Amino acid sequence: MPVSNTYIEYVKDSLRDFAPLVVKRMFGGAGVYCAGLFFAIVVDDELYLKVDDQNRPDYEARKLQPFTYTSKKGKTFKMSYYPIPAHVLEDPNVLRDWVHKALNAAQRAKNARSWDLVLMRPVWPRLARRSRAALLIQALSDMRSLRAWR
Numbered sequence: 001m002p003v004s005n006t007y008i009e010y011v012k013d014s015l016r017d018f019a020p021l022v023v024k025r026m027f028g029g030a031g032v033y034c035a036g037l038f039f040a041i042v043v044d045d046e047l048y049l050k051v052d053d054q055n056r057p058d059y060e061a062r063k064l065q066p067f068t069y070t071s072k073k074g075k076t077f078k079m080s081y082y083p084i085p086a087h088v089l090e091d092p093n094v095l096r097d098w099v100h101k102a103l104n105a106a107q108r109a110k111n112a113r114s115w116d117l118v119l120m121r122p123v124w125p126r127l128a129r130r131s132r133a134a135l136l137i138q139a140l141s142d143m144r145s146l147r148a149w150r
Helices: 005-014 056-060 086-090 092-119 125-149
Strands: 021-026 029-034 037-043 046-050 068-070 076-078 081-083
Touching (some): 046 092, 086 092
Antiparallel strands (some): 029 037, 068 076
16 A cells, blocks of 8 residues: 555654655655655555664564565565654654664664775776775765764
8 A cells, every 4th residue: 555645744744853854755655864864664654764783672672573575576575674653653752762763773774885885896997996986985975974964
């Protein structure tokens, strides 16, 4: 079931403290971005926040399960997004804490990907010089953005 416009507006209103907030529709759901960080998804009128090893215990303590989807070939994939507990959406102060943790998880994931790409060795030597330099510049830019965001 696709995400309703009403629920998208509800999410935007609930997360208004995290401007600039952008919601992009995709694959029947929506992705939620704050300052370029992809930190949440909306599927079937339910909000899921980004999770990593640091904030996963908050969700597991409440017996919440990660978002999963099944490919056309029948394989099931688990994503690092967990549904937000209902009581969290109702309390702006608690919501702020949970969203901050999700933003931090998204930033850590982005930084890890940037450094993984910088350290990889492309196959073609001519592309390697250009690619590594471009990726290093991007990684340094991401680190500057993180410092500005905090």
